[in-house]
Amino acid sequence: MHTLITGGGSGIGRATALRLAKRSRISIADKSGANAQAVANEIRASGGKADAYEVDVLDGAAVRTVVAKADAVEPIDALFNNAGISVRTEIADISGAEWDLMLDTHARGMFFVAQAVLRNMVPRKKGAIVQTSSDFAVMGVPGMAAYCAAKCAIYSLTKALSLEFVQDGIRVNAIGPGPIDTPILASNRTEAEYRDAVARNETRVPMGRLGKPDEVAAVVDFLLSERASYINGQLIHPNGGTVMW
Amino acid sequence: MSSSNGAIVVTGAGSGIGREITRLLLDQGTPVSAWDINLGDLEGHNSPNLMVRRLDTRDKAALDKAAAETVERFGAIAGAATCAGIFRPKPFLELTQQDWDDHFGINLRGVLFTCQSVLPYMRERKKGSLVMFSSTLARSSKPRTGHYAATKGGVLGLMRVMALETAKEGIRVNAISPGIADTPMPNAVYESGTMADRAKANPMGRIGTANDMAQTALFLLSDEASFVTGQDFRVNGGQDPF
Numbered sequence: 001m002h003t004l005i006t007g008g009g010s011g012i013g014r015a016t017a018l019r020l021a022k023r024s025r026i027s028i029a030d031k032s033g034a035n036a037q038a039v040a041n042e043i044r045a046s047g048g049k050a051d052a053y054e055v056d057v058l059d060g061a062a063v064r065t066v067v068a069k070a071d072a073v074e075p076i077d078a079l080f081n082n083a084g085i086s087v088r089t090e091i092a093d094i095s096g097a098e099w100d101l102m103l104d105t106h107a108r109g110m111f112f113v114a115q116a117v118l119r120n121m122v123p124r125k126k127g128a129i130v131q132t133s134s135d136f137a138v139m140g141v142p143g144m145a146a147y148c149a150a151k152c153a154i155y156s157l158t159k160a161l162s163l164e165f166v167q168d169g170i171r172v173n174a175i176g177p178g179p180i181d182t183p184i185l186a187s188n189r190t191e192a193e194y195r196d197a198v199a200r201n202e203t204r205v206p207m208g209r210l211g212k213p214d215e216v217a218a219v220v221d222f223l224l225s226e227r228a229s230y231i232n233g234q235l236i237h238p239n240g241g242t243v244m245w
Numbered sequence: 246m247s248s249s250n251g252a253i254v255v256t257g258a259g260s261g262i263g264r265e266i267t268r269l270l271l272d273q274g275t276p277v278s279a280w281d282i283n284l285g286d287l288e289g290h291n292s293p294n295l296m297v298r299r300l301d302t303r304d305k306a307a308l309d310k311a312a313a314e315t316v317e318r319f320g321a322i323a324g325a326a327t328c329a330g331i332f333r334p335k336p337f338l339e340l341t342q343q344d345w346d347d348h349f350g351i352n353l354r355g356v357l358f359t360c361q362s363v364l365p366y367m368r369e370r371k372k373g374s375l376v377m378f379s380s381t382l383a384r385s386s387k388p389r390t391g392h393y394a395a396t397k398g399g400v401l402g403l404m405r406v407m408a409l410e411t412a413k414e415g416i417r418v419n420a421i422s423p424g425i426a427d428t429p430m431p432n433a434v435y436e437s438g439t440m441a442d443r444a445k446a447n448p449m450g451r452i453g454t455a456n457d458m459a460q461t462a463l464f465l466l467s468d469e470a471s472f473v474t475g476q477d478f479r480v481n482g483g484q485d486p487f
Contacts, residue, residue, distance in 0.1 A: 162483045166448040171483075178472075206412035207474060215472035222464050230424075230457035232449065232483030237476050241412050244405045244475035 001025065002074040003224065004067065006057060006113055007083035009035025011182030012132065015213035016080055016220045021048035024078065027070040029053045031083070057083045057109030067116035075124060078224045079117045081110045081131040086184045091145045099146050106150035107157065114161060118170070125169040128224045131158050133174040133235055135243045151176075155235050162233030171232045173223050178239025179204070180211040206241035251321030251370075252276035253466060254312065256302055256329040256359050259285035261428035262378070263328030265455035266462050271295060273463075278315040278322070280308075280359075281329065302329045302355030305362070312362040322366045324374040324466045327356045330396075332430045334389040345392050352396035357403060360418075364411070371415040374466045377404050378458075379422040379477060385485045397422075401477055408475035417474040419465045424481030426453035449482035 001024035007013040009030030017026045021043040030036035033054025043050035051073060053066045070076060085105050089098060110131055121127035134151035141148055158174040165172065179185070179201035186194045201210050219238045222228055237243060253270050257263035258279035267287070270277045276294045279287050282301045290297060296318050300307040315322055330352045335344060356377055367373025382390050383397040401420060408418040425431050425443050432440065444452045461480050464470055479485060 163448055166483055167450070206409050207472070208413045211472040218469040218471070219473065222469060227460040227464060229460075230449065230453050230480050230482050231461070231478070232481075234479055234483075236473075236478065238470075238472040239476075240472050241408050241475035244408065245477075 001078060002027065002070075002076050003078040003080060004029065004070055004076045004113075004117060005080040005082060006030070006055075006109075007132075008080075009039055011184060012177065012180060012213045012216045012220075013080065013082045014039050016082070016217040017043065017050070019214060019217040019221055020078075020080075020224070021046070021050060025049040025074050027051050027053060027073070027076070029055045029057075029066055029070075029083070031056050057113055058104055060112040063109075063112045064116045067113070067120070071117075071120050076117055076120060077124070077127050079114065079127070079129045080220055080224070081113050081129060083109055083113075084132055084184070086147055086187060088143045088188070089146070090143055094146055102146035102150045103153065107153040110154055110157060114157070114172075118161075118165060121170055122165065122168045127165075127168075127170040128228075129161070129170065129172040130220050130223045131172070131174045133158065133176045135176050135178045135237060135239050137174075137176055137235065138245060139243050158235070159233050166232060171228070173228075173231060173233065174235045175216065175219055175223070176235045176237040176239065176243070177216050178211060178237065178242035180213060180216055180238075182213055185210075204242065205239070209240065211238055211240055250275075251323035252278045252296070252315050252319035253323055254278045254280065254315060254325040254359070254363055256280045256325070256327050256355070258297070258328070259283050259287055261328070261430055262423070262426070262455045262458045262462075263326065265459035266326050266328065267295075269456075269459050269463055275323075276319045278311065278319070280311055302327075302359055303350045305358045308358050308362040312366065316366050321370060322363045322373065324367075324376070325359060325363045326376045326378075326462050326466065327359045328378055329355055329359075330378060330430070332390075332393055332434060334393070334434055336389050337391050340392055348392045348396050349399075352393070353399040353403070356400060360407060364416070367416050368411075368414055373411075373416040374470070375404075375407065375416070375418045376462045376465045377418070377420045379404070379420045381422050381424045381479065381481050381485050383422060384479075404477070405475050412474055417465075417470065419470070419473060419475070420477045421458055421461050421465070422477050422479045422481070423458045424453050424479075424484050426455060426458060428455050447482045447484050451482070453480060453482065 008028035036052035040052040259281035
């Protein structure tokens, strides 16, 4: 098994890389080459097989090059399409550039990665894909309009891909994590703001706590495995009960 | 899951999905308390990791007794999968009160009673996982299934509220909504041609299996799903994305 993980250098991507390394070769792609390399080194140190690739998913040509390189090492039969960013801006203040960055990173970025990987997977008639959407795909959150729209786009992309490639033996699902204690939660926040965000989420989540990256990784692991061979086109929420629908 | 963590209660354990969950749990060494009105090949089949009780899930006293006996035998109840259910399709205008009461009694009230029988033991340990069975019919409709669909929609409502009420106590509650699966329940009421048509209509070109559903149930019962609660897993090959 060979799994490609985008955004694999930190947070949920990193936790999934470390978890899946027990049963899969891992290719870690990340905008930060240093972070990707650190995760690859960690996997190799515990006896696993891993390679690191520095790539920005906004760059379609670069994505195709990385996928070709990784696939040549060993055919990629699992993809965790996960790279993402978070910015909090009131709708009135969202600039065109900010909107584009949010939508392009999530929707167009995942499209580029999925397309490049699927071109190789389809002739092999086998594969599984999980894409990182969010609770916010199905709930409105003030100050997060662009992020909500981007994450819902990923869910729609997931449903379409799941039907388009099902006859090729490829399953496509999405995860919708709730509040998880990852670097994204701390990004663009002071230490005090971060602590405040944690406290607010602890109140909001029925389980009364934030999730850990490995608790999301366990769900991705399940969805990519044969145990989930009849689960397709779904949005699965490791969210502590934040959204139920 | 190991035996020191307690047993899993499985209702409807005598056939179909419940029987497959029982098999998988026993295979991995997890103790099972298997309950059914018709135990099938489990009848009289007690082994160190298996306790069987013949009971009707409409009988609250019998459920409470079986739960107490399970704790006595295995030390604790780690979780429950409520698979007991009936499915007798009928045109809406021909439905009798008996049809309605049978379906609601087993498919919904039976689930409530089963959960009530095991929850106190889970609360004591601040740990547990409940897996209920809804159906793809709770969301997407087929003729002649109004009464059944209503019970399965009810399961989703019950599941969510129970998840909220127990979330801070270390207890997780989730549901599985199977698409039509190759189990005795639909096979008893549908012609083989109907089953074949359903397979053709599915994006994956096949109907589900008891194993498909049981694998998801085992995932939800395990600590792998430690941040998953209040969710409905639609195991249907992609036929009904909602």
